[in-house]
Amino acid sequence: MPAQTPPERLLATRRHDEILQRAGAAGAVGVGELARLFNVSRETIRRDLKYLAERGRLDIVHGGATRRDAHEPALAQRLADNAAGKAAIGRRAAALVSDGMVLLLDCGTTTLAVAHALRDRQGLTVCTTSLAIAQLLCRLPRTRVHLLGGEVDPTEEATTGIDVLDAIARFRFDLAFIGGGGLTPEAEITDYTRAGAEQRGRMITTAAQAWFVIDHSKFHRLTPVRIPHFAAAAGLITDAPLPPSAAAALARRGLAHLQAGGRNQPP
Amino acid sequence: MPAQTPPERLLATRRHDEILQRAGAAGAVGVGELARLFNVSRETIRRDLKYLAERGRLDIVHGGATRRDAHEPALAQRLADNAAGKAAIGRRAAALVSDGMVLLLDCGTTTLAVAHALRDRQGLTVCTTSLAIAQLLCRLPRTRVHLLGGEVDPTEEATTGIDVLDAIARFRFDLAFIGGGGLTPEAEITDYTRAGAEQRGRMITTAAQAWFVIDHSKFHRLTPVRIPHFAAAAGLITDAPLPPSAAAALARRGLAHLQAGGRNQPP
DNA sequence: CACCGATTGACACAAAATGCCACATTGTAC
DNA sequence: GTACAATGTGGCATTTTGTGTCAATCGGTG
DSSP states (O other): OOOOOOOOOOOOOHHHHHHHHHHHHHEEEEHHHHHHTTTOHHHHHHHHHHHHHHTSEEEEEEEEEEESOOOOOOHHHHTTTHHHHHHHHHHHTTTTTTTTOOEOOOOOOOHHHHHHHTTTTOOOOOEESSSHHHHHHHHHOOEEEEEEEEEEETTTEESSHHHHHHHHOOOOOOOOEEOOSSOOOOOEEEESHHHHHHHHHHHHHHBSSSEEEEOOGGOOOOEEEOOOOGGGEEEEEEESOOOOOHHHHHHHHHHHEEESSSSOOOO | OOOOOOOOOOHHHHHOOOOOOOHHHEEEEEEEHHHHHTTTHHHHHHHHHHHHHHHSEEEEEETTTGGGGGOOOOHHHHHHTTHHHHHHHHHHHHOOOOTOOOEEEEEHHHHHHHHHTTTTSSOOOEEBHHHHHHHHHHHHHOOOEOOEEEEEEETTTTESSHHHHHHHHHBBBBBEEEOOSSOOOOEOOOESSSHHHHHHHHHHBBSSSSSEEEOOGGGTTTSSSOTTTGGGGGGGESSOOOOOHHHHHHHHHOOOOOOOSSSSSSS
């Protein structure tokens, strides 16, 4: 019998990832089901679940485990929307960043994609209002992260308010990446709230170069508040061609447009 | 020179590239799998992984390595240490909290357990330096969270520095829960760094009542810096009886000691 | 609500896989 | 040939996984 390589067992950590993913998707997973899936004993699965439960990632119930998080849906959901497009924008944005720069990253899922793409930059100093971005980037070696303090907005999981405006003013940024709520046909970025728009306006004026990162799902979304100082921004980074009218309007204002290809950078 | 390299074996550098690529694509790679793939010994692969891990390109796990960002760092580990004891402390601490209070939560895994135990309180206002606590509590309904801004310390995933000291001074707190690095035989809390101790000292003086939450693994740990204003704290919450000498010293200072049972409150 | 069979959980111990170290071997450059 | 780095080997410690046994739980049934 040529000992055919048996279906190789997975690394324990990969099992853990997969279990979490399945539990997250289905709401609950069974011990027997997982044991068959991974081709390991039920005892091993039980140990995996116990391990994950101790770390607060799951709740163990009779017969298996259920997902723990009370609700994290809003942000996670938005993160999944057009993930490929946002990743492409992230890579395009990261290409503008050199080692050692001082960056400002706004909150939002598109800017989070930018943060992901910064993984192999060195010696950055990053300021942000987003808890997720701060958490991600502070784990990188040789990266300093400054979180702008303020009241935490639950929908964005980011700080807002007067304290943020104050804190922004204390810095000097080489580059800012800013999100937005929508894009008007006149190629202007708008926001949901007055406070949010004001905050983003300040970000523009505090950075030597401010880029808006906008994925195409926002192209036809109309939100109420205009962002101040928009004309002082460097331009837009998007994952799809702008509507013709917007492209023309943008050019008239003298702002640049970078379109993230997505096909040319395979990583 | 026969420029033809025997296809049998790759250059070490090429192996490294290939390993990184595979790890990046699959999330994790196994030692055995790579050894077969490159036709080298497992020890060589282990050395490769170690090399790459030392440069921060991978994280080593049992059986192989994972992509750098694929799992959380040391914080998760500390969270698991004495999880039951910390949960008991958390419940005991939460019992001191009434709806509508203004709290200050220090960073650390024990204070994170306190945050977990606050789940069914209403109308709290919580200030914290910990990213994890902010993220957890901002998802609760009717809870306002304020994150004190500052430089993010990667080991604690919390803000530190002059900005935090500034921000603390702007608030008034009903109650503060504060962590510490160790407990001296004289029942004094000590910290690892001068800056950390100063920060915690300010927390004591800014709160009407400041409690230290210390699990028993810190009882015999000696850290260098004394925390200022310690005598102004309300007391200690622990998950085990204090060493006798410490208990006596604490009473002499007029500080209270609450011992979390763990058995009487089933989660 | 007591009873029953089937499933699941908990634990102890055995087996297997992996990690680690010291040292031998190989390959390469000078 | 020598020196140096890279790789392989073998022994032993540690971690992970499997197995078997027995207790606890679940889902019905009468």
